Amino acid sequence: SQQGEEDPQALSIQEGENATMNCSYKTSINNLQWYRQNSGRGLVHLILIRSNEREKHSGRLRVTLDTSKKSSSLLITASRAADTASYFCATDVLTGANSKLTFGKGITLSVRP
Amino acid sequence: GAGVSQSPSNKVTEKGKDVELRCDPISGHTALYWYRQSLGQGLEFLIYFQGNSAPDKSGLPSDRFSAERTGGSVSTLTIQRTQQEDSAVYLCASSLYRGLGYGYTFGSGTRLTVV
Numbered sequence: 001s002q003q004g005e006e007d008p009q010a011l012s013i014q015e016g017e018n019a020t021m022n023c024s025y026k027t028s029i030n031n032l033q034w035y036r037q038n039s040g041r042g043l044v045h046l047i048l049i050r051s052n053e054r055e056k057h058s059g060r061l062r063v064t065l066d067t068s069k070k071s072s073s074l075l076i077t078a079s080r081a082a083d084t085a086s087y088f089c090a091t092d093v094l095t096g097a098n099s100k101l102t103f104g105k106g107i108t109l110s111v112r113p
Numbered sequence: 114g115a116g117v118s119q120s121p122s123n124k125v126t127e128k129g130k131d132v133e134l135r136c137d138p139i140s141g142h143t144a145l146y147w148y149r150q151s152l153g154q155g156l157e158f159l160i161y162f163q164g165n166s167a168p169d170k171s172g173l174p175s176d177r178f179s180a181e182r183t184g185g186s187v188s189t190l191t192i193q194r195t196q197q198e199d200s201a202v203y204l205c206a207s208s209l210y211r212g213l214g215y216g217y218t219f220g221s222g223t224r225l226t227v228v
Contacts, residue, residue, distance in 0.1 A: 033216055042117075042204065043156075045216035088155065100146065100169055101217060105155035
């Protein structure tokens with residue numbers, strides 16, 4: 001079963017609008033991270049939020065984490081055409097040596113100029 | 114180097130041939146990861162290295178897949194007797210330490226096409 005699942009699968013907005021993307025997960029986490037991927041190649045780390053944090057900001061990005069609901073949201077404010085990409089949430093579950101970052105299937109964001 | 118380097122960037126191979134993919138992580142990063150991404154899909158974990166050892170290789174899909182890391186640096190992922198279902202983008206990532214909340218730095222990937 002998928003640890004991290006993003007919602008919606010695809011999002012299309014007008015430049016200047018805000019984009020909100022959600023992620024739900026199943027098991028307890030050490031931290032949750034959001035990544036961006038352009039053109040199906042390498043992912044770029046955007047922001048990390050630890051399990052004891054509730055909200056974090058980085059430039060136009062705002063991430064929230066609700067561990068009671070096992071969910072996170074990524075808000076991109078004042079979107080730009082250059083924000084068009086796929087966005088992935090990834091959960092970090094630290095359990096001894098068998099630990100890894102587990103990614104969801106991603107959200108395709110299209111920002112129309 | 115400044116980032117994670119992967120080579121080759123593209124590889125087309127005939128079914129049944131062996132391929133070797135290389136990853137050069139950021140200097141000093143002790144943790145190294147291999148993921149696979151099929152068209153339009155999320156990332157599938159393959160293997161994780163801490164130094165030269167691989168505490169978690171649970172994601173390797175079959176015994177045709179193997180990986181090693183030497184000198185706590187360069188890693189190679191080898192796929193023997195390639196099959197068409199092996200076609201995917203193979204992504205390598207490194208991070209400073211495992212489990213202390215560091216994000217991963219990804220390479221640009223190797224796009225493998227098995228014909």
